Amino acid sequence: MKKRVIAINSSKRKRNTYGLLEQMSKQLKENNIDVDIVNLFDYDIRPCIGCEHCLRKGSCNINDEGELLMKKLTEYDGIILSSPVYMGNISGQLKVFIDRTCRWFHRPEIVGKPTLFVTTTAASGIRDTFKSLETVAIQWGAFPTDYISRNTKNMTKPVSDKEYKKFLIHLFLPREKYKLSMKQVMHFQVQKVLAEKILKIDRVYWEKEGWLNTRYFYNAKTSPISKGMGNLLYFILNKRVENKQE
Incomplete structure (x- = not known):
């Protein structure tokens, strides 16, 4: 193609x-x-x-x-x-x-x-x-x-x-064969927390795309270290960022 x-x-x-x-x-x-x-x-x-x-x-x-x-x-x-x-x-x-x-x-x-x-x-x-x-x-x-x-x-x-x-x-x-860098994984966690906590329009968009319950925008190869660091960053940000959505 x-x-x-x-x-x-x-x-x-x-x-x-x-x-x-x-x-x-x-x-x-x-x-x-x-x-x-x-x-x-x-x-x-x-x-x-x-x-x-x-x-x-x-x-x-x-x-x-x-x-x-x-x-x-x-x-x-x-x-x-x-x-x-x-x-x-x-x-x-x-x-x-x-x-x-x-x-x-x-x-x-x-x-x-x-x-x-x-x-x-x-x-x-x-x-x-x-x-x-x-x-x-x-x-x-x-x-x-x-x-x-x-x-x-x-x-x-x-x-x-x-x-x-x-x-x-x-x-x-195919995207599932891509290999994500730690930088990609970490940025995604920041973006996800912002979508969950700051602007409602973001949350609606992320819910529609099915990203709120995923480790990245799509399934791809990720090293155990990147996964672990990403999960840790999400946990920290989720605790610290105040929920401003109505």
């Missing part, structure tokens, strides 16, 4: 980062995968104003194309998040969009989607940029796979299939 992947390009200049996405698009097509590259600067996405309307009411009240792009992400089988390194981290335009997805931390809509990360830099900052991208994907309920980077020394180096091997595998792999 053919798979569809969306690649987010968050650089204004269509050069290094965009070039990697174009190269990967051609390579993935040979593996029965269509890649649509989306340029953030082609969208009218304004900064989050912290009104919490999306958290409490379910949708953003800013009249732009932020919601349109969020909906677009839900329609694909996999996601490629890319960014040049700016000041040791992701680009400002990508951060603006990520801020607008804050309700996905409470009510994830792209659960289990394999995610690949791409970054380019003139010097340093790759590790911190990848860390930021990975954390966002986990908060969305997506599944981190591979990390592809280039710097001035190897910018022209072709992307090899080994660099996106995990991403390719997970696009066609």
Whole structure:
């Protein structure tokens, strides 16, 4: 079965980062995968104003194309998040969009989607940029796979299939065969406690999805240590977080 992947390009200049996405698009097509590259600067996405309307009411009240792009992400089988390194981290335009997805931390809509990360830099900052991208994907309920980077020394180096091997595998792999990291398990416990204790709209959503009585959003492989630490974190948070739901 053919798979569809969306690649987010968050650089204004269509050069290094965009070039990697174009190269990967051609390579993935040979593996029965269509890649649509989306340029953030082609969208009218304004900064989050912290009104919490999306958290409490379910949708953003800013009249732009932020919601349109969020909906677009839900329609694909996999996601490629890319960014040049700016000041040791992701680009400002990508951060603006990520801020607008804050309700996905409470009510994830792209659960289990394999995610690949791409970054380019003139010097340093790759590790911190990848860390930021990975954390966002986990908060969305997506599944981190591979990390592809280039710097001035190897910018022209072709992307090899080994660099996106995990991403390719997970696009066609049943979710029950995924192996969760401890970071994924721990984030889930935090999100579950918030759903149970803070906003009623979250609890209704989690009940509908059947997540309140599970260890993660879906059945997947988890190490005994991750399970144990996750259960401990849930126990602690459940005791400490005050129930504010009516």
